[in-house]
Amino acid sequence: INKKNYNLQKIANGNELVGNIIYSIEQDNNSDIWVSTNRGLSKFHLNYNTDSIALVRVDNYKKKDGLQGNQYSYRSSFKDKSGKLYFGGIHGYNTFYPDQITKTLITPPIVFTNFEINYKEVSVDQKDSPLKVDITQTTEIDLKYSQQPFSLTYAGLNYINPENTFYSYKLVGVDDDWIKSGKQRTLTYIQLKEGNYELRVKASDNNNEWSDNYAKLSIRILPPYWRTWWAYLGYLLLTLIIIGGILMYTNNWFHLKNRLTLEKLSKEKEHELHEKKIRFFTDVSHELRTPLTLIISPLEKLISDSGNNLRFNKDIKAIERNSKKMLLLINQLLDLRKFEKGHAKLEISKGNIARFIKETTLPFRELALEKGYDFKFKSSTTKIPLWFDRAKMEIIIYNLLSNAFKAIISDGKIEIRISEFEKNDKKGRLNSYVKIEVEDNGKGIPKKSIDNIFDRFYQLKENKKRNIDSSGIGLELTKRMIKLHNGEISVKSIEASKNQLGKTVFTVLIPIKKNYTSDDQVIVKNETSKKGSLYTTELLKTENCDFRIETENNTLDEILDFGTEKPVLMIIEDNNEVREFVSDLFKSNYKVRTAINGRDGWNKIVKIIPDIIISDVMMPEMDGLELCRIIKSDKRTCHIPIILLTARTSITFKYEGMETGADDYISKPFSAKYLAMRVKGLLQQRKLMQDHFFRNSVIQPKELGLTSVDETLLKKAIQYIEINLDNPQLSVENLSSHLGLSRVHLYRKLKSITNISAIEFIRNVRLKKAAQLFEIGNHSIKEVRYIVGISDATNFRNSFKKLYGVNPSDFIKQQWS
Incomplete structure (x- = not known):
């Protein structure tokens, strides 16, 4: 109890007492408290100088300190007038003056007793041991970074009250304050950073007091090798x-x-x-x-x-031969340009490659016979099916054989062989190929020239010495065309010497399997029969020889002749000389009209309505393709056949021309004979269509092969007449108004399609309907006349007989006989 304020105050927790059971309490003259317990005697040193009572320390005494024993008796204590204290126990009592009792404080010294690395004890004599002397005598340790974790064991040398010894430690460099470890005597550090440390350890005295004396051990952790x-x-x-x-x-x-x-x-x-x-x-x-x-x-x-x-003829043919040679060179250069720009395409169809090559080589046999060469064609079989571009394959064969003919001299031998061949591709798969070999016994190719033989404009020195005409682009073009077929070409050659002839073999491999993956480069066509080789024949005309290939014997005048009635031909060409030449070609047998460009041509076409048109493609103001689109989309002119002439030979341009509705697409320079044949052929085709319309009793516009615009127009005209069939007043004006055409344009349109006038067209539709009714047999002649809108019997009979060759009554008898 605090006497200053008489408050009850707690000054200790009870843990400081020497025993757990209190038997008696006395206060000495110094106001300190003495307590007897079941295990000894305790003295509480108190400080009364503050507002509250403070516990300074507790001294504990036991039998070994001179007491009668550790066990005291209940309420057995007394303080006399002199301040002397008495405490009774089971073995007697103790009496003493408190001022005469002093506590001897013994602080046990600390000794390091054991050292471990990685939880294994380390001694001085071990390999790589950091201890130079025993751990008890060690004051400093140098540890490698890898010598962790490490442990240190220590002990306080308290021989009086070892059980009262408690420990505190502090690792300078890591710990800021002392850390109490109780009676724990081993410290373990898992992973210290490199650096200098000092471990300090101290112990409490036998009265649980801590002194400032401590044991220390300097520890240096060396850095790892990567931090040295x-x-x-x-x-x-x-x-x-x-x-x-x-x-x-x-x-x-x-x-x-x-x-x-x-x-x-x-x-x-x-x-x-x-x-x-x-x-x-x-x-x-x-x-x-x-x-x-x-x-x-x-x-x-x-x-x-x-x-x-x-x-x-000889002089003219020399001019023709060299002109065509110039054309060949231009065509090959333009073909190379297509390959460079990626515009080259294959027009493939399935055919017998063995037969095709045999037919392609026929003109070369004639040439070999004339020059006295031994030419042979060999095939392992008569039929080898293959997908290939006929035009490009013909150029390939021509170029290879042409080179062979240029390489040989007198008594030369040329052999072309074709067979089926199998080999593994780059992925190890077995594929079938057509193998084409062209062999000659000429001078041969030098080894140093083999690698360059397919380069553009490359020519052998031997050819230059022998004045052999060569452009140097044929083999490059050949290689590109073969590659477009997914094929390959190689060459082997032996140079000629004084004792033996040379030998050169060009080998071409074309895969039999149709494995073209790019639709952009391949156009699949239906298989077409091709007898003979017009291309090769024309090319061989460029060689200096006079052999003849059998052709049709028709002269140009015979082809141009179109009978007594002259068709109207419109020629549209911006080049004055070409326009004049084509006009002169046709003027004797056609009514020729000309125009200088597409716009001029269109203005004249709608006025004239010609029977056929020949037009250039590249023209100012309006080109031939645009003109063709306009002609084929206009119902006044869509029936007119159109032939386009152009210097652009690409298949893309040809398809573009055909898509616009052109009936034919002819490349310049063109053959006058071929142009005349195409003009006559298209007009004859139109005439057959007209005859078909005139002869048939049942009108089917679809069967006439008309353009969609013409077919729609004709259907519309027939339907209108059939709706108004019983109207005898139906006129040309009514029909032209219904169709949206002038009377003149309707006349020209029907005349071109059916070869009859508009009046005749109306009458023929009536008469053909009458013939259909007669075939059914449900009506009399008079009834039929009124149904089809012809009331005059004489007019009906004469018109019917003119169309069908018999009068109505005989026609009925023929149908029912």
Whole structure:
């Protein structure tokens, strides 16, 4: 109880007492408290100088300190007048003056007794031991970074009251305050960073008092090798090397980038210049086709007109031969241009490649016979089915055989072989191929030239010495065409020597399986029969020989002759000389009309309504394709056949021309004979269509092969007449108004389609309906006359007989006899 304020105050928790059971309490003259327990005697030193009572310390005494025993008796204590204290126990009592009792404080010294690394004890004599002397004598330890975790065991040398010894430790560099560990005597550190540390350990005295004395052990953790000074030096050097490398690389990269940029600009400029040259060359090549037309076509006419004048024919044919050779060169260069631009396409169809090549080589047999060469064709079988482009395959065979003929000399031998062949592809799969070999016994190809033989414009020195005419593009074009077929070409050659002839074999492999994957490069066509080889025949005419291939014997005048009635032919061409030449070609047998461009041609077409049109494609103001679209979409002109002439030979342009509705597409330079045949053929086709309409009693516009616009127009006209069939007043004006055409245009349209006038067309529809009713047999002649709108019996009988060759009554008898 605090006497200052008489408050009850707690000064201890009870843990400080020497025993758990209190028997008596006395206060000495110094106001300190003495307590007897079941295990000894305790003294509480108190401080009364503050507002509250503070416990300074507790001294505990036991039998070993001179007491009668540890066990005291209940309420057995007394303090006399002199301040002397008495405490009774089971073995007697103790009496003493409190001031004469002093507590001897003994602080036990600390000794390190054991050292472990990775939970294994370490001694001085062990390998790689950090201990130089025994741990009890060690004051400092150097540990490698890998020598962790480590443990230290220590002990306080308290021989009086060892059970009262408690410990505290502090690791300088890690711990800020002392850490009490109780009676625990082992410390373990798992992973300390590299650095210097000091471990401090102290113990409490036998009265549980802590002194400032402690044991210490210096510990140095060495850094791992990657954090040593020489490692950092290495890092620094490596960093400098990397930075230097980066700077050097960056510098080189910028130099390379600048060089590549310059090279790219140079190549782009070079490519642009090359493109300009090629574009100029291509444009010039296209333009050359027009003057070649004006050379080759008139030459054909001269040859046709010259009869049997051998001297004249020989000179003219020399001009024709060299003109066609020039055309061949232009065509090959333009074909190469298509490959370079990626515009080359295959028009493949399935056919017998063995038979095709045999027919293609027929003109070469004639040439070999004339020159005295031994020419042989060999095939392992008579039939080898293959998907291939006939036109390109013919060029391939021509170029290979042409090279063979140029390579051989007198007594030369040429052999072309074809067979089926199997080999593994790059993925190890077994594939079937058509193998074509062309062999000759000429001079051979030098080894150094083998790798360049397929390069553009490459020519053998031997050919130059022998003045062999060669453009140097045939083999490159051949290789590209074979590659387009997914095939391959190779060459093996032995040079001729003084003792033996040379030998050259070109081998072509074309896969039999149809494995074209790109629809953009392949156009599949139906298989067509092709007898003979017009291309090869025409090309061999460019060679210096006079062999003949059998052709039709019709002269040009015979082809141009179209009978007494002259059809109207419209020629639309911006080139004055070509327009004049074509006009002269047809003017004797046709009513020729001309126009200088598409717009001029259209203005004249709607006025004239010609029977057939020949038009150039490339023209100012309106080109031939646009004109063709307009003609075929206008109901006044959609029935007129159109032939397009152009110097553009690409299959893409041909398809574009045919899609616009053109009836034919002829490349320049064209054959005058072929052009005349196509004009006559289209007009005859139109005549057959008209006869078909005139003869049949049942009108089916679909059967006439008309354009969609013509077919719709004709259907509409027939339907209108049939609806108004019983109206005898139905006139041409009514029909033309219904169809949206003028009377003149209706006349020309029906005349072109059916070869009869509008009045005759109406009458024929009536009469054909009458014939159908007679065939049914349910009506009399008079009833039929009124049904079809012809009231006059005489007019009906005469008109019917004119159309069917018999009068109505005989027609009925024929139907029912």
